[in-house]
Amino acid sequence: MSKKKVAVLGATGAVGQRIVHMLRNHPWFGVASLTAGRSAGKRYGDAVKWLLPDGVPENLKDLVINPSTPDAVDADFVFSALPSNVAQEIEPAFAEAGFPVVSNASAYRMEPDVPLIVPEVNPDHVKLIDTQKANRGWDGFIATDPNCSTINFVLALKPLQDIMTISRVFVTTMQAISGAGYPGLPSLDILGNVVPYIGGEEEKMQTETCKVLGVLEGGLVKDASFKVAASCNRVPVVDGHLEAIYLESSEKINLDDVEAAFRGFKGKAHELGLPTSPEKPVILREEEDRPQTRLDRLAGSVPGMSVSVGRVRRGLDEHSLRFVALGHNTIRGAAGGAITLAELLAAEGYL
Numbered sequence: 077m078s079k080k081k082v083a084v085l086g087a088t089g090a091v092g093q094r095i096v097h098m099l100r101n102h103p104w105f106g107v108a109s110l111t112a113g114r115s116a117g118k119r120y121g122d123a124v125k126w127l128l129p130d131g132v133p134e135n136l137k138d139l140v141i142n143p144s145t146p147d148a149v150d151a152d153f154v155f156s157a158l159p160s161n162v163a164q165e166i167e168p169a170f171a172e173a174g175f176p177v178v179s180n181a182s183a184y185r186m187e188p189d190v191p192l193i194v195p196e197v198n199p200d201h202v203k204l205i206d207t208q209k210a211n212r213g214w215d216g217f218i219a220t221d222p223n224c225s226t227i228n229f230v231l232a233l234k235p236l237q238d239i240m241t242i243s244r245v246f247v248t249t250m251q252a253i254s255g256a257g258y259p260g261l262p263s264l265d266i267l268g269n270v271v272p273y274i275g276g277e278e279e280k281m282q283t284e285t286c287k288v289l290g291v292l293e294g295g296l297v298k299d300a301s302f303k304v305a306a307s308c309n310r311v312p313v314v315d316g317h318l319e320a321i322y323l324e325s326s327e328k329i330n331l332d333d334v335e336a337a338f339r340g341f342k343g344k345a346h347e348l349g350l351p352t353s354p355e356k357p358v359i360l361r362e363e364e365d366r367p368q369t370r371l372d373r374l375a376g377s378v379p380g381m382s383v384s385v386g387r388v389r390r391g392l393d394e395h396s397l398r399f400v401a402l403g404h405n406t407i408r409g410a411a412g413g414a415i416t417l418a419e420l421l422a423a424e425g426y427l
């Protein structure tokens with residue numbers, strides 16, 4: 077199979093360069109075009125402030141960055157790592173011009189005819205693309221992955237949703253600085269500090285979670301019926317979002333069943349042979365002080381693509397549970413999430 081040609085929109089940013097990095101040896105996709113805003117017209121090697129190991133891929137250093145318009149791009153499909161307000165205008169233009177758009181941006185995630193997918197959790201939601209194309213008359217389409225804290229959260233909740241009726245979930249996050257993009261927060265605002273507010277993040281976790289964990293019925297998603305209350309905090313770590321979760325269920329919760337559900341969770345993505353989906357999307361840590369951000373954010377057979385859970389213990393009564401979950405925000409929570417979604421779309425014949 078020849079590789080599909082990919083364009084990365086917003087290729088100089090924190091997520092865009094992570095996508096470029098993760099695609100450097102990809103078996104199905106090859107980067108053919110890069111776009112940005114102010115950096116358009118420059119060599120990628122000059123314009124990008126590269127933050128990752130291995131340096132800028134040699135074959136892309138001299139590639140001239142295109143403007144983010146459909147006529148400037150030659151590709152089979154595009155990844156969007158654009159700021160949301162920019163994606164609002166640019167993503168539909170690409171979809172209308174016939175490009176499948178696989179987006180990390182929040183602009184279209186909650187539109188009823190736009191799929192919001194974590195391939196291990198709700199791969200069947202790809203069928204929303206058919207509804208979207210019929211509604212909008214586009215040759216292309218927009219498919220999205222959730223916010224970085226939500227991706228890790230739903231991967232941790234899905235094994236539990238499979239064995240119990242979740243009624244309420246409270247989550248408190250400790251989120252990395254890289255979640256704010258590059259250059260992110262000024263160092264004087266975050267070093268030695270915790271900021272108990274991330275604009276829009278709590279609302280995203282509360283709404284996106286119920287869409288991803290909802291069921292597809294009659295061509296639309298019926299949201300999961302439980303409620304989520306999120307408290308989001310920015311902490312001085314570079315990468316990795318840690319989440320302390322308190323969950324309530326209608327049934328009594330057996331902690332052994334919870335641990336078995338985490339251990340046994342596979343999801344359908346690995347069955348489909350998606351190259352970026354890890355063997356174990358959820359890894360249960362049994363030590364009393366794990367997972368830890370610095371030690372566990374790169375967990376998994378595909379580094380950074382597994383969510384680590386641990387500290388599984390009872391809540392206030394037999395209907396409640398406490399645990400923590402950790403995921404890499406720019407890998408599983410953004411670039412890798414989008415790449416597995418594109419792999420799912422390819423496997424299902426949408427690319």
Ligand SMILES: NC(=O)c1ccc[n+]([C@@H]2O[C@H](COP(=O)([O-])OP(=O)(O)OC[C@H]3O[C@@H](n4cnc5c(N)ncnc54)[C@H](OP(=O)(O)O)[C@@H]3O)[C@@H](O)[C@H]2O)c1
Nearest residue numbers: 086088089090091112113114115160181224255257258410
């Ligand atoms: N960081 C995370 O952990 C994370 C996780 C999940 C989702 N996301 C989402 O992913 C998207 C990208 O986030 P990021 O953290 O990578 O942001 P970022 O570091 O600020 O990068 C933004 C990118 O968009 C380009 N851009 C800015 N304005 C533009 C315009 N008017 N036209 C075309 N391109 C423009 C920038 O190019 P220039 O070089 O020209 O400025 C840059 O390449 C956002 O929607 C964000 O919410 C981020």
